[in-house]
Each structure stands twice: as C-alpha cells, then as structure tokens.
Amino acid sequence: MPRFLSSRPDARLIPLPWETPLEQWPVEYLVALPRGISRHVVRFIRVGDSVYAAKEVIEHLAVHEYRLLHDLHRLATPAVEPVGVVTERYDADGNRLDPVLVTKHLQFALPYRSLFTPGVRQDTVNRLLDAMVVLLALLHLVGFLWVDVSLSNILFRRVAGAFAAYLVDAETGELHEQLSAGQRAHDLSIARTNLFGEFSDLEAGGMLDESLDPGTLVDSIEARYAELWTELTGVEEFDGSEMHRIDSRVRRLNALGFDVAELDITTDFGGTSIRIQPKVGDAGHHSRRLLRLTGLDTEENQARRLLNDLDTYRARTDQQNADEAIVAHQWLTEVFEAVVKRIPSDLRGKLEPAEVFHEVLEFRWYQSEKLGLEIPLEEAADRYVAEVLTTKPDEALTNVEVMGPLQNPYDPSQGYVDEDDSVPYDPWEDGAAEVDERLATWFDIDELRKGKRGA
Amino acid sequence: MATVSFDDATRVYPGSEHPAVDKLNLEIGDGEFMVLVGPSGCGKSTSLRMLAGLEEVNAGGIHIGDRDVTHLPPKDRDIAMVFQNYALYPHMTVADNMGFALKIAGKPKAEIRKRVEDAAEILDLSEYLDRKPKALSGGQRQRVAMGRAIVRSPQVFLMDEPLSNLDAKLRVSTRTQIAALQSRLGVTTVYVTHDQVEAMTMGDRVAVMKDGVLQQVDTPLALYDSPENLFVAGFIGSPAMNLIDGKIADGGVQVGDYVVPVAREVLAKAEGENDLTIGIRPENFELSEGDGLGLDVAVLEELGADAYLYGTLAGLDEDAKITAQQIVARISSRRPPQRGTTVRIGVAPEHVHVFSKATGARLSETNLR
Numbered sequence: 001m002p003r004f005l006s007s008r009p010d011a012r013l014i015p016l017p018w019e020t021p022l023e024q025w026p027v028e029y030l031v032a033l034p035r036g037i038s039r040h041v042v043r044f045i046r047v048g049d050s051v052y053a054a055k056e057v058i059e060h061l062a063v064h065e066y067r068l069l070h071d072l073h074r075l076a077t078p079a080v081e082p083v084g085v086v087t088e089r090y091d092a093d094g095n096r097l098d099p100v101l102v103t104k105h106l107q108f109a110l111p112y113r114s115l116f117t118p119g120v121r122q123d124t125v126n127r128l129l130d131a132m133v134v135l136l137a138l139l140h141l142v143g144f145l146w147v148d149v150s151l152s153n154i155l156f157r158r159v160a161g162a163f164a165a166y167l168v169d170a171e172t173g174e175l176h177e178q179l180s181a182g183q184r185a186h187d188l189s190i191a192r193t194n195l196f197g198e199f200s201d202l203e204a205g206g207m208l209d210e211s212l213d214p215g216t217l218v219d220s221i222e223a224r225y226a227e228l229w230t231e232l233t234g235v236e237e238f239d240g241s242e243m244h245r246i247d248s249r250v251r252r253l254n255a256l257g258f259d260v261a262e263l264d265i266t267t268d269f270g271g272t273s274i275r276i277q278p279k280v281g282d283a284g285h286h287s288r289r290l291l292r293l294t295g296l297d298t299e300e301n302q303a304r305r306l307l308n309d310l311d312t313y314r315a316r317t318d319q320q321n322a323d324e325a326i327v328a329h330q331w332l333t334e335v336f337e338a339v340v341k342r343i344p345s346d347l348r349g350k351l352e353p354a355e356v357f358h359e360v361l362e363f364r365w366y367q368s369e370k371l372g373l374e375i376p377l378e379e380a381a382d383r384y385v386a387e388v389l390t391t392k393p394d395e396a397l398t399n400v401e402v403m404g405p406l407q408n409p410y411d412p413s414q415g416y417v418d419e420d421d422s423v424p425y426d427p428w429e430d431g432a433a434e435v436d437e438r439l440a441t442w443f444d445i446d447e448l449r450k451g452k453r454g455a
Numbered sequence: 456m457a458t459v460s461f462d463d464a465t466r467v468y469p470g471s472e473h474p475a476v477d478k479l480n481l482e483i484g485d486g487e488f489m490v491l492v493g494p495s496g497c498g499k500s501t502s503l504r505m506l507a508g509l510e511e512v513n514a515g516g517i518h519i520g521d522r523d524v525t526h527l528p529p530k531d532r533d534i535a536m537v538f539q540n541y542a543l544y545p546h547m548t549v550a551d552n553m554g555f556a557l558k559i560a561g562k563p564k565a566e567i568r569k570r571v572e573d574a575a576e577i578l579d580l581s582e583y584l585d586r587k588p589k590a591l592s593g594g595q596r597q598r599v600a601m602g603r604a605i606v607r608s609p610q611v612f613l614m615d616e617p618l619s620n621l622d623a624k625l626r627v628s629t630r631t632q633i634a635a636l637q638s639r640l641g642v643t644t645v646y647v648t649h650d651q652v653e654a655m656t657m658g659d660r661v662a663v664m665k666d667g668v669l670q671q672v673d674t675p676l677a678l679y680d681s682p683e684n685l686f687v688a689g690f691i692g693s694p695a696m697n698l699i700d701g702k703i704a705d706g707g708v709q710v711g712d713y714v715v716p717v718a719r720e721v722l723a724k725a726e727g728e729n730d731l732t733i734g735i736r737p738e739n740f741e742l743s744e745g746d747g748l749g750l751d752v753a754v755l756e757e758l759g760a761d762a763y764l765y766g767t768l769a770g771l772d773e774d775a776k777i778t779a780q781q782i783v784a785r786i787s788s789r790r791p792p793q794r795g796t797t798v799r800i801g802v803a804p805e806h807v808h809v810f811s812k813a814t815g816a817r818l819s820e821t822n823l824r
Binding site: 083426439445 | 472504508509528552621624626
C-alpha cells in the first residue's frame with residue numbers, strides 16, 4: 001500500500017492507480033496541459049474539479065522538494081503549493097516505483113511555451129523577463145539558492161498588463177541563512193544559459209517570432225537583476241541637506257511592491273553625512289493594502305490598478321475625509337462587484353475576476369478616448385464581454401496548443417513527432433542490465449588492488 | 456588544464472563560531488581526479504563551492520594553475536560544473552543541445568562545430584549529432600548533458616554529488632563511465648560525494664574530511680591500507696574496519712582472553728597511554744585452530760568464495776550481546792562455521808592497525824597490506 005506524506009491531504013488522491021508508473025497512467029486520470037521541459041516524468045492529474053501536478057522522482061529528492069516548497073510558502077514567496085509525497089509504491093510484480101511529489105496546479109497560470117505563439121511582441125517578452133527577475137530577487141532575499149533557474153521551472157500569471165512569476169520546481173534549490181554574491185551570480189549565469197537554451201529551442205521549434213533573437217533576449221537579464229537588487233538592498237549616502245532621500249527611497253520600494261521592514265540609518269558625528277540601507281520585508285505592499293480594505297486577494301499589479309480606481313472613486317464621490325475602509329466597501333459593491341456580476345457564468349473560466357476588472361477599465365479608457373466622451377462603466381463592461389472576453393482562450397485550464405502533432409499530448413516536453421524516433425543501439429550500455437547492484441554500496445578491495453578504476 | 460591548490464582556505468559562515476572549512480591545504484595535480492568525501496556537514500561541498508566561487512573565502516587562498524582565483528567571480532574562473540543542467544531541448548539537435556552555451560559566449564560557428572564534434576567522438580555520439588534528443592537512449596541523453604561541460608573545455612570540472620539522483624544500478628554504471636571519461640579527457644576534476652564507495656572506486660586520490668578539517672588525502676589503496684586516524688579507519692571500507700579497544704600487554708594489546716600481537720616499537724610509541732584501539736580489516740582475520748579472538752557467531756553470510764561472519768566477542772551473556780560491538784570477519788566459505796558456535800579468529804601482526812585511544816592518531820607503521 002502506498003504511503004502519503006502530507007500536511008493537508010486530499011482524500012480523493014488515495015484511490016488513484018499509484019501501483020502504475022506515472023508514464024502509463026490511463027488517460028481518464030490525466031489532463032493535457034502545456035508545461036515546460038522536465039527531466040522527470042510529470043503529469044497533470046484530475047480529481048473531481050481539482051487539478052494537481054504529479055512528478056515521479058527518487059525519494060530523497062521528492063521529500064527534499066516537498067519540504068523546501070513548504071518553507072517557501074511559509075516565507076510567503078511565490079511558489080506552487082506542495083500537497084504531498086506518495087511513497088512505498090510497488091507495481092503488480094512487486095517492483096518498487098519511485099515516489100511521486102504532488103503539487104497544486106496553479107490556476108490561471110501559464111508556462112512560457114504557451115505564451116510564445118508566433119507574433120508575440122518584444123514588449124511581452126520583456127515583461128516576462130521582468131517577472132522572472134523579480135521572482136529570482138525575491139527568492140534570493142529569503143536566502144533561496146535556486147541553481148536550476150529556467151523558464152521551464154516557472155509559471156506565469158497575467159496581472160494587470162504584466163506577469164507574476166511562480167516557482168514550480170525547487171528540486172535543485174537550497175535554503176541558506178543568506179546568499180553570497182558568488183551564489184547569486186551563479187544563479188544569474190545559469191539563468192542566462194538556460195533561458196538562452198529555452199529561447200533557442202522555441203526558435204528551432206518555429207515558436208519564436210522571427211523578430212526575436214535569443215541572444216538579445218537574455219542579454220538584459222543581469223542588468224535588470226542588478227538594478228532591482230541595488231534598489232532593494234543597496235546603501236545610499238548623502239549629506240544632511242538631502243533628508244528627503246530617505247522618504248523617496250521608501251516610496252520607490254513601495255512603488256516596486258515591497259514593504260520596508262527596517263531602515264538602517266547611520267549619521268557621522270557632525271550629522272553632515274547620512275547613510276541608509278533598507279531591509280526589505282515581504283513583497284506585496286499593494287496587495288496587502290487591498291486585502292485589508294476589501295478582502296480581495298489579488299496579485300501586486302492588479303492590486304495597484306484596483307487601488308488607483310478606488311482612489312479615483314473616492315475623489316469623484318468627494319469622500320476624501322471619510323473613513324477609507326467605508327469608502328472601500330462602497331467601491332467594492334458599487335463598482336468592482338457591479339462589473340464582475342456582468343460576466344456570464346460560462347465565461348468565468350477565461351480570466352480571473354480581478355484581471356477582468358482591470359481589462360474592463362483599460363477597455364473603457366480606450367473606447368472613451370476614441371469617442372471623446374466617457375462611457376459608463378456598465379456599458380463598457382458589457383461591450384468588453386461581448387467584444388473581447390468571448391474571443392479569449394480559457395486560462396483557468398488552458399489546453400495544449402501545438403504547432404504540429406505532439407509525441408505525447410500529456411508530455412509536451414517530448415516535442416513533436418518525427419519520422420525517425422527509433423532509439424539507437426548504445427555500446428556504452430552493454431551489460432548495464434547485468435550490473436551488480438551490490439556494488440552501489442560495497443567495493444571489492446581485491447578488484448581495486450588490480451587497479452580497476454570505477455569497478 | 457591546470458593544477459588546483461587550496462592554501463589554508465577557510466570559510467566561516469556568518470553567525471557561526473566553528474569554521475565550515477578550516478585551513479584546508481590541498482594540492483590537486485594537473486589532470487587528477489580528486490574526490491572529496493566525508494559525512495554530511497564535513498565541509499566537502501563548501502570546499503567545492505569555494506573553488507567554484509559560490510562561497511566566500513574568509514582566510515587563505517585558492518589557485519587554479521598560477522592564477523589566484525580567491526576573489527574572482529565564478530564566471531571568470533574557467534571551471535565547469537558538470538551535470539548542472541540535464542534538461543535537453545526537444546526541438547534542438549543533439550549538436551545544438553551540446554554547443555548552445557558556446558553560442559551565447561560568442562564563439563564562432565566553425566569553432567563550436569569543431570568542439571562539439573570532438574566531444575561527440577569521445578562520447579560516442581558522432582553519428583547522432585543531427586538527431587533530436589528524443590531519439591536517443593537514456594544513457595546517450597545523459598552523455599549529451601556531459602557534453603555540454605566538455606565543449607566548454609574548462610581548466611577544471613566540478614561535480615557535486617552527481618549520482619545522488621540515480622537508482623543503484625544506474626549509479627554503478629554511470630560511475631564507471633565518468634571515471635573512464637575523465638581519464639580519456641585528462642581534465643583536472645574535483646568530485647564531491649558522501650559515499651566512500653564512490654570515492655574509493657573513482658578517485659585517483661581521495662580527500663577525507665570531517666568537521667571542516669581535512670583528515671587525510673591519499674590514493675584509495677593507501678587510505679585503505681594506512682588510515683592515519685580512527686575516523687579514516689572507520690569511514691573507509693565496506694564492511695568497515697573492526698575497531699576494538701584493549702589494554703597494552705606483553706607483546707601486544709589485550710582483548711578479552713587474547714593478546715593481539717603488536718610489535719614492541721609500536722607499543723613504545725604509546726608513551727604512557729595504557730588504552731589503545733586496534734583496527735583489523737574483516738579480510739585479515741583467519742579462522743584459527745589455536746590462538747585468536749573468541750567470536751560468538753551470530754550471522755553467517757555467504758558470498759561466492761567468501762563468507763562474512765558477524766558476531767560478538769566470546770563469553771558475553773545474551774543481554775550484553777545486543778549492545779556489544781559487532782565484529783566482522785571475511786573467511787573462505789569452504790568450511791564455514793555454524794551460526795551459534797564460538798570460533799577463534801587470528802590475525803598476523805602486520806595486519807593490525809594501532810591507534811591511540813586518546814588522540815585517535817595512528818601509531819603503527821604505514822604500508823600495511
């Protein structure tokens with residue numbers, strides 16, 4: 001009987017065919033979703049209305065990753081939520097199977113490959129890279145060394161015109177007290193190489209627009225990261241006449257979405273020179289404020305957008321002196337929910353409510369500009385649903401979009417079907433099946449004396 | 456290619472009093488395969504990462520060839536971490552999968568092709584360069600990943616527990632392939648593992664570490680035959696060396712009713728210590744008709760021409776046996792004793808390793824066989 005290691009178990013997972021290698025699971029349990037490249041067998045499995053990602057991997061790595069994802073959750077970093085590890089799996093012949101790590105599928109999230117349909121703009125790719133750089137900096141701030149930084153190990157959510165990135169694979173990661181400059185540089189150089197490989201692969205598969213060049217795309221990663229890191233952690237020195245720089249540093253960090261946990265301010269004896277270094281707390285400055293005011297749980301950029309609208313509403317209804325929480329409640333029922341209610345229920349899987357609201361605001365602004373008069377919000381919402389939302393793909397569970405027939409729809413990382421897929425004879429593997437397993441834990445000193453290295 | 460030297464290299468983590476790596480001195484020869492081994496927390500991975508530039512060096516220095524790399528960023532050290540990236544890109548050919556990192560480094564196309572072809576030849580992948588990785592066997596795909604490091608032709612290869620995500624069978628076959636490949640390439644290699652079997656079967660030399668301190672560095676056979684202290688003696692060997700405490704007696708060390716023979720010169724080095732620890736490898740015991748350690752045989756395991764006897768020193772009552780130290784002897788399986796019987800096992804003086812119980816240091820001569 002398989003064993004489930006889980007702090008929040010889902011009982012519906014228990015009756016699944018764990019005695020079968022993941023690669024051979026019957027399709028009725030599976031969902032074909034796009035995803036990145038993995039060196040392990042990964043499948044999306046459906047139980048009831050939930051979707052989980054399952055990865056078959058040897059025990060110590062499965063447990064390591066499960067714990068690490070838990071820690072990342074505790075530290076409030078954007079990462080997929082671990083559900084459990086299934087161990088003690090045996091097939092019908094009593095052979096032991098590798099454990100399976102189960103994580104929650106992140107709704108409304110997309111792997112990079114499905115964002116790269118031909119025609120994707122440079123601007124979109126830049127925003128994708130920005131999201132990756134923010135994720136890397138956030139992880140580095142909490143002391144997480146990622147090692148295998150790559151787009152394949154990230155999922156992206158669309159948020160108010162930008163992207164939010166989530167870590168989905170922590171297998172190679174390590175949590176440290178603090179990272180050294182060398183460790184951070186190492187992660188960055190791996191990111192550069194891996195992303196170059198991934199972009200080149202898209203190019204080879206005909207999925208990268210011809211106007212985009214893999215080399216140019218990755219060239220900016222280090223600079224983007226360095227700029228962000230300096231803003232987050234750098235020391236600033238100025239003289240006593242420039243005290244406003246303390247305030248502007250805090251504002252800049254808030255604008256980037258970070259809260260300042262501590263500000264270390266030192267002055268010299270005469271007070272003529274001041275040195276400040278922030279210690280950045282959690283990201284999510286705006287989303288926490290919106291959550292506190294309205295109960296809406298959104299991504300940072302969406303929160304920023306919604307808060308702007310809330311502030312506009314407050315000014316328009318002339319309530320600058322009223323209690324912020326009361327105005328926020330009015331705005332929620334009269335504005336936000338009024339728009340969300342106008343989405344027909346069969347279209348609700350297209351985009352998250354907060355994202356729909358953001359798009360309606362954008363739509364209204366463009367249309368109003370075009371007509372030269374402000375159109376009412378309700379009208380904008382109805383026209384948006386009819387003209388835009390109906391044409392969008394379903395992002396709650398996006399199906400695999402393909403350029404050609406896939407080798408395996410449940411494992412898009414295997415690529416397309418080719419004419420010649422026969423696996424060639426490999427002399428290096430002669431005798432591999434007859435390898436004496438005992439030699440993994442035991443060496444023969446007599447063989448060693450004969451000078452046989454690797455024996 | 457190049458030598459690597461650690462000179463008093465030290466790493467202290469912030470907030471820690473105890474160095475993670477304490478004054479490491481290690482010279483690695485040009486083309487040598489050096490394995491760093493030890494239990495978890497011994498400092499082996501930290502040492503590798505100091506060499507890679509991922510960990511700061513707080514004192515001392517590190518050289519690659521004549522270059523002082525102590526404070527260079529990782530990318531300027533001309534090293535390659537092997538097996539860092541196994542993911543193969545499905546739409547790219549095997550050649551592109553191997554060479555793409557050179558492209559990003561701005562190397563000319565012809566040079567990339569040449570380096571990829573050279574690496575493919577060594578890896579027996581030449582005829583598959585234009586295929587997609589999907590049309591390769593598992594082992595060939597793994598070699599493509601190795602090829603990525605090889606085409607960079609770095610001065611040093613670094614490998615950090617590369618086999619830890621493989622199952623037992625694959626670990627054995629990959630171990631052989633890496634060792635063979637390294638000697639064909641002749642590139643200086645530093646390899647980290649917690650597994651002494653891997654260390655002993657792969658390394659030209661092995662550096663054993665414990666608590667941040669280098670214990671001994673030598674060829675696998677020298678480590679096996681002349682461990683310099685009790686830690687190395689107990690760590691290297693499968694099954695492990697028997698380490699038994701006893702008291703100095705006339706002509707040797709008294710264990711139970713038997714005096715294990717030890718040369719007078721060795722005993723003289725004990726300098727006032729009365730308690731010593733003797734070490735005997737399982738294969739150096741012989742069943743004896745006369746003198747020898749009394750052993751109550753608990754388990755007999757037959758492996759081909761050999762048999763392993765597991766038991767405790769004779770004369771203990773049943774309760775004491777449970778907690779007593781287990782003794783292992785490898786003997787010929789022609790006439791093995793029965794489980795539950797008591798046998799005598801002897802050992803020739805040249806096979807007895809003698810250690811100070813107080814300091815753990817080796818007292819007996821080296822070059823034992």
